[in-house]
Amino acid sequence: MEKTKVENLFEWMDETTQVIEQHLNEPYLDSLVLALETLYYQSPEESMDDILTHKLNTALERIQLNDYHSDDIRKAIQFAVLKGMKDTTQQQHLITPEAVSLLVGYLVQKLVKSETLRIFDPASGTGNMLTTVISQLDTSVEAYASEVDPTLIQLALISANLQKTPIEFFHQDSLRPFLLDPVDLIVSDLPVGYYPDDIRAASYELKAKEGHSFSHHLFIEQSLNYTKHGGHLVLMVPNFIFESEGKDELHAFIQKHAHIVGVVQLPESAFKSKKNAKFILILQKKGKNTEGPKQPLLVQLPSLKNTSAMEDVLSKMNNWFKDYHNNRSEQN
Incomplete structure (x- = not known):
């Protein structure tokens, strides 16, 4: 069988990463950053020795970056990242499943009807x-992202560059203040666990x-702090969030500051294990003329591989969003 473009590009990334990994004795993900930078700049880093430079120049002769669409590039990088993450056990080194990211994109398309959009992911990995x-949106997008892990943010930056997707990155602890005006939309797969900085948490x-x-x-x-009044949030949160310690305070906080627009329960099969399972929480930050939907969108998704069941659910969601926008235009 002929290999797909994504497979060809992944193989190139993987082989080139392994050459760097063995030569520099660096971890796979750090070596992947160097492989992707070599591809983007079409030349090895100047600080590399002659042997590695020669190997990388030879590798570059085998690949034509212009032959690949941004979606091919994104998917190939995703496969390489997944391979690199198999060797790490850190919780933050989990990648959002592709089908789930596409679903979040679909929800954003249905939710936000504007010609320009400022979008922010405070835990971008x-x-x-x-x-x-962003690849699914027809609107003009101004994008921002934050990530504390140095390897992940380097991967994110070079990946965005290769896809020709302009994103402004903040390399910082995302629970510290940002030099950023509130945005129209936040999308994020939220990190789960305890936050170690009790002094920062106290605020x-x-x-x-x-x-x-x-x-x-x-x-x-x-x-919510960085969302405009009336802006939306599409967040992936852990299944147990409204059943664990602090649930009452969280519920009261959300009721005070936002309208719950919808809850989309993802199938457990989309995740590595039951304890990693999440659902999508859709919120609208309260503003002067905002009102919550009469009936929030409540969806239990079937297996994402079950196309006919998924089509049925998507059709119901399309109808719900049509009503949601009709009711909002009547309010205004």
């Missing part, structure tokens, strides 16, 4: 979800009464 969402309404606070609670508060 390798940037895969954000670039997947949040959703801080824990004692001990470390949940980072996923603080991220919801921070995301």
Whole structure:
């Protein structure tokens, strides 16, 4: 069988990454950054020795970047990142499943009806979800992203460059203040767990009464801080978020500051394990003339591989969004 473009490009990335990994004795993901930079700049880094430079120049002769569409590039990078993450056990080194990122993009398309859009992902990881969402939008987009992990943000930056997707990145702890005006839309696959900085957490309404606070609670508060009044948030949150410690405070906080637009329950089969399972929480930040939907969108998705069941659900969601926008135009 003939290989697809994505397979060809992934193979090139993987082989080139392994050459760098063996030569420099660097981890796979760090070596991948160097391989992608070599591809983007069409030449090896000047600091590399003659042997590695020669090997990389030979590799570059085998690939024509212009032959690949941005979607091919994004998917090939995703496969390479997944391979690199198999060797790491860190919780933050999990990538949002492709089908879920596409679904978030679909929800954003249905939710936001404007010609220009300022969008922000405060926990962007390798940037895969954000670039997947942007690739589905027909509007003019101004995009921002933040990530604390140095390897992940380097991957996100070079990946966005290769896809020709302009994104302004912040390399910082996303629970610290940003030099950023509030945006129209936040999309994010929120990190789950405890936030170690109790002093920083103390400035949040959703801080824990004692001990470390949940980072996923603080991220919801921070995301609302950087959303315009009337703006939307499409967040991937853990299945247990409204059943665990601090749930009452979280619920009260959301009721005070936002309208719950919808909850899309993702199938457990989309995740590595049950404990990693998430749902999509859609919020609208309250503003002067905002009103929540009469009936929020409540969806339990079938297996994403079950195309006929998915088509049925998408048709119902399309109808719900049609009503949602009709009711909003009547309000205005």
